[in-house]
Structures are given as C-alpha cells and as structure tokens.
Amino acid sequence: MSKIMLAFGSFIVGASVMFLMLSGSHTSTFAQVLGGPGGVLVSAEVPTVPPANLHFSKATWSGLVQQLDGVDCTDCVFNNVSFTYGGGAFNFNNVAISKNFRLTLTGAAANTIILLRILEAISAAKPPIPPQPQTPIQRTAIAKQTVTISLASPYGFK
Numbered sequence: 001m002s003k004i005m006l007a008f009g010s011f012i013v014g015a016s017v018m019f020l021m022l023s024g025s026h027t028s029t030f031a032q033v034l035g036g037p038g039g040v041l042v043s044a045e046v047p048t049v050p051p052a053n054l055h056f057s058k059a060t061w062s063g064l065v066q067q068l069d070g071v072d073c074t075d076c077v078f079n080n081v082s083f084t085y086g087g088g089a090f091n092f093n094n095v096a097i098s099k100n101f102r103l104t105l106t107g108a109a110a111n112t113i114i115l116l117r118i119l120e121a122i123s124a125a126k127p128p129i130p131p132q133p134q135t136p137i138q139r140t141a142i143a144k145q146t147v148t149i150s151l152a153s154p155y156g157f158k
C-alpha cells in the first residue's frame with residue numbers, strides 16, 4: 001500500500017509542476033503587479049532628495065572643498081572654493097562666488113550627466129563614450145570678476 005501512495009503522491013506533484021509550467025502567462029508575478037504599460041516600476045531604486053539642513057548666513061569660505069548637498073546659504077561668500085555635488089537639495093540666496101570655481105559631480109548627479117551624454121550621442125548618431133565606473137565628473141570655471149547669484153535646486157524644498 002505504501003508503494004502505491006508514494007507513486008500516487010509523485011504523480012500528483014509531477015502533474016502539478018507540469019500544469020504550472022504549461023499554463024498561461026510566463027511573466028513573473030512581480031512584473032505583472034509592479035509593471036506599468038511596457039515596464040517594471042521599482043520605486044525603491046529612485047533616489048530621494050533629502051532637504052537642505054545646513055543653514056548659513058553671511059559666512060565666508062576660502063580655498064576649501066564644500067559639499068553643496070544640504071546647504072542653505074544666504075549672503076555668503078565663496079572664494080576659490082571647490083564644490084562637490086551628489087544630487088541633493090541646496091539653496092544659494094545672494095551668494096558671491098569669486099576666482100576659481102570647481103565642481104565635482106558624484107553619485108546621482110554624475111549619473112544624470114552620463115545619461116545626458118548618452119542621449120546627446122544618440123541624437124548625433126554616434127556611439128556614446130563609455131563612462132568610467134565610480135569616477136567623479138569635474139568641471140572648472142574661472143570668474144573674471146565676482147559673481148553674485150541666487151539659485152536653488154528644484155527638488156528637496158517644500
């Protein structure tokens with residue numbers, strides 16, 4: 001009797017597996033549930049922009065490296081400063097920038113520039129230049145005179 005039950009149980013398991021393999025759609029349930037028209041939505045992969053939480057007023061910085069992410073500055077002066085930016089919120093209100101202005105893009109900001117370069121290459125019908133992994137993008141501007149600006153990131157403020 002036990003051999004018959006073992007054989008019957010094996011038959012039921014085999015038949016169930018074959019039924020699942022040969023039935024309907026083979027798209028994963030994950031993609032069916034999260035997918036929009038023609039794609040898969042993975043909301044956890046979209047970076048969030050933290051708010052600016054470092055507030056300064058009438059401060060002066062010279063010859064240093066300053067992270068822009070999270071900085072809210074009013075009436076500040078940056079003289080020969082290198083900025084780094086990863087895509088977070090910032091706010092400059094009546095800020096003076098003089099001499100050399102260096103900007104290093106990292107993280108989400110560098111990924112955005114690389115994507116824009118790829119789109120430009122596609123528009124020009126040229127193959128894009130492959131990006132170097134984990135390499136920041138650096139740019140320098142030399143001001144002929146002090147520039148006063150008011151500028152804020154569009155995301156990260158309420």
